[in-house]
Amino acid sequence: MNDFILVINSGSSSLKFAVLAKRGQDVILEGIAQRLGSSNASIDFKFNKIKESHLLEIGSHQGALTRIKSWFDQHPDVTQNLIGIGHRVVHGGETFSRSVIIDDNAIIEIEACSSLAPLHNPANVKGIKACHTLFPTLPQVAVFDTAFHQSLQQVQYLYPIPMHFYREQTLRKYGFHGTSYRYISQALGHLDRKTLLQGIIVAHLGNGASVCAIQNAESVDTSMGLTPLDGLMMGTRSGSIDPMILSFMAKSEEKSLDECLNILNKESGLLGISELSNDCRTLEDAMKAGDERAKLALDMFCSHTAKNIASCATSLNSFDQLVFTGGIGENSVYVRSQVCKSLAILGIKLDQQANTNLTRGQANLISKESAEQSVWVIPTNEELMIALDTINLIQN
Ligand code: ADP
Numbered sequence: 001m002n003d004f005i006l007v008i009n010s011g012s013s014s015l016k017f018a019v020l021a022k023r024g025q026d027v028i029l030e031g032i033a034q035r036l037g038s039s040n041a042s043i044d045f046k047f048n049k050i051k052e053s054h055l056l057e058i059g060s061h062q063g064a065l066t067r068i069k070s071w072f073d074q075h076p077d078v079t080q081n082l083i084g085i086g087h088r089v090v091h092g093g094e095t096f097s098r099s100v101i102i103d104d105n106a107i108i109e110i111e112a113c114s115s116l117a118p119l120h121n122p123a124n125v126k127g128i129k130a131c132h133t134l135f136p137t138l139p140q141v142a143v144f145d146t147a148f149h150q151s152l153q154q155v156q157y158l159y160p161i162p163m164h165f166y167r168e169q170t171l172r173k174y175g176f177h178g179t180s181y182r183y184i185s186q187a188l189g190h191l192d193r194k195t196l197l198q199g200i201i202v203a204h205l206g207n208g209a210s211v212c213a214i215q216n217a218e219s220v221d222t223s224m225g226l227t228p229l230d231g232l233m234m235g236t237r238s239g240s241i242d243p244m245i246l247s248f249m250a251k252s253e254e255k256s257l258d259e260c261l262n263i264l265n266k267e268s269g270l271l272g273i274s275e276l277s278n279d280c281r282t283l284e285d286a287m288k289a290g291d292e293r294a295k296l297a298l299d300m301f302c303s304h305t306a307k308n309i310a311s312c313a314t315s316l317n318s319f320d321q322l323v324f325t326g327g328i329g330e331n332s333v334y335v336r337s338q339v340c341k342s343l344a345i346l347g348i349k350l351d352q353q354a355n356t357n358l359t360r361g362q363a364n365l366i367s368k369e370s371a372e373q374s375v376w377v378i379p380t381n382e383e384l385m386i387a388l389d390t391i392n393l394i395q396n
Helices: 061-074 104-115 121-134 147-151 164-169 178-191 193-197 244-252 257-266 269-274 280-288 292-313 326-331 333-346 352-356 382-394
Strands: 004-010 015-021 026-034 042-047 050-055 082-089 140-144 199-205 209-215 218-222 321-325 374-377
Touching: 004 061, 004 121, 004 382, 015 061, 015 382, 026 061, 042 061, 061 121, 082 121, 082 382, 104 121, 121 140, 140 178, 140 382, 147 178, 147 218, 178 193, 178 199, 178 209, 178 218, 178 321, 178 382, 199 292, 199 326, 209 292, 218 292, 244 257, 269 280, 269 292, 280 292, 280 326, 280 333, 292 333, 321 326, 321 333, 326 333, 333 352
Parallel strands: 004 082, 082 140, 199 321, 321 374
Antiparallel strands: 004 015, 015 026, 026 042, 042 050, 199 209, 209 218
8 A cells, every 4th residue: 555654853963763663553764963063973774673874974864864755766676655744843833733834834834833842943954955856756745843732721831931022922831742742642531431531640751851731632731841951850851940940050150051951951961960870770770779869759750740640630621541651651660659649639649560560662551550540651652643733734
């Protein structure tokens, strides 16, 4: 069946790609171009379980996509089935509340959202424009991280700052990880249809981490804000802090605002507290070996996650389902256990044995039967959502 979709996730210095088939169920090709913008940019392809790596002669987004195009030229059996390209786009502002076919106007609108995501949207646009040149006959679709949260009410998305900042600059909460939340909401709906009318909290815990409250399959609250720096503590991001800290940091170390923000984005979170790593696995190993600071960092992460879940739960009509996803949410027995311990006050009861003995790659129920809420671990699949949105839009 001709339904192969090329999925592109174009970041500031990397470009992930995949070809999905059978309505996104089969992964035909996957790969990543890394260190773009440097002299040692490289690209990896994984096809038929075989991995190959190449240095990129031109280490730009265009260079990476040109190399991907020549891979397709060498694999006509794959190329002849390709019907479209789906792009992950980080920020859709208030303009995009769903995925769209990319035309000239959409590119202008995505570029206009760059002021809200200066590191991400320009890279996304570079990927889109390069694909337009290299694959001129293939329709392209943009899938936005922010779109799922456009259902938030004003009472949730406004910051309590003077209104003209919202009116003139559209400064507000947008929320991210929306494609993951939409996937989880649908996956839960397939497992149990009644969840489509229930109150759900999803904790997407990876290097970037956020939580989302979903009521009747719509986002009603989320922890990330104008940017992905807001909300809970993350791998290297501080999450929400007292804004006055910026002023003290700037004065005490004579730093510019941008330098201080860099500290909050790149040197804080698990890394900042542990002074060891931003990686949950590394910290768990260190904690088991007796490193007190690794334990402190992890326990803070769990506490922040639980607090953000409890906060988001106030936007639900009822709290019926809790789902863990993302690299940490899907894999860390310790984090899930600590988060659920803090949420006992809301009725959460974890089945420790189920939490420890998960079957990988599928949905697992890890709450006690007697509990008010079901607690799940569900692997997320953003690429699948991008492929499905692309197919649905180009075939309509
Ligand atoms: P990103 O936000 O970059 O997409 P991921 O969702 O890939 O992040 O999650 C990366 C995080 O998942 C890392 O902190 C990593 O240590 C953690 N992780 C992956 N596997 C495990 C595991 N088995 N145990 C604990 N943490 C894990």
